[in-house]
Amino acid sequence: DAKTTQPTSMDCAEGRAANLPCNHSTISGNEYVYWYRQIHSQGPQYIIHGLKNNETNEMASLIITEDRKSSTLILPHATLRDTAVYYCIVRDGSSNTGKLIFGQGTTLQVKP
Amino acid sequence: NAGVTQTPKFQVLKTGQSMTLQCAQDMNHNSMYWYRQDPGMGLRLIYYSASEGTTDKGEVPNGYNVSRLNKREFSLRLESAAPSQTSVYFCATGRDRAWDQPQHFGDGTRLSIL
Numbered sequence: 743d744a745k746t747t748q749p750t751s752m753d754c755a756e757g758r759a760a761n762l763p764c765n766h767s768t769i770s771g772n773e774y775v776y777w778y779r780q781i782h783s784q785g786p787q788y789i790i791h792g793l794k795n796n797e798t799n800e801m802a803s804l805i806i807t808e809d810r811k812s813s814t815l816i817l818p819h820a821t822l823r824d825t826a827v828y829y830c831i832v833r834d835g836s837s838n839t840g841k842l843i844f845g846q847g848t849t850l851q852v853k854p
Numbered sequence: 855n856a857g858v859t860q861t862p863k864f865q866v867l868k869t870g871q872s873m874t875l876q877c878a879q880d881m882n883h884n885s886m887y888w889y890r891q892d893p894g895m896g897l898r899l900i901y902y903s904a905s906e907g908t909t910d911k912g913e914v915p916n917g918y919n920v921s922r923l924n925k926r927e928f929s930l931r932l933e934s935a936a937p938s939q940t941s942v943y944f945c946a947t948g949r950d951r952a953w954d955q956p957q958h959f960g961d962g963t964r965l966s967i968l
Binding site for chain 1: 885954960
């Protein structure tokens, strides 16, 4: 089962920052938080991941709370093309497979 | 740089037919994965290959076989297709199985079994 909880859906105005929350209260010390998104009919797209420090790349920023029980993905200037389902995933460090466990995700609708 | 390429993109089969889904990557990654995605169920791991020459079962391997042909290619075969195998199939690759390395996905094969 997915180890994360996300809101089912969110709206964001085009050009504004989109802040997507995720709760992962049972995360273990060596487990990473990953974010992927899936735009309709495409494969999941990797966005960013982190362990305990905040991370930033060309797509987004990831803010992880100090107790690591929650995180927020920030898209700084959302565009219509950012409309997608966003998945927050805690990577299972005990798994031999390295598999990703996708939950239901948050459907982000960016509106003009 | 194509990344992860899956063929075909769409396929319709009749029950009992066989087919092979192809996946090729140019990322020089060691690990490759096959997932299936069904409505309301998220992605489920079918098979994976930690490195060239090795394959292992995932959560839902029944009805499928795989071949890691070389480092670049990982194929998924349905020997006798069943309607329950109607799904979207995604191939993914990772530098290795380590959980600090992201996986990268292809755009999927949409398979319908009639």
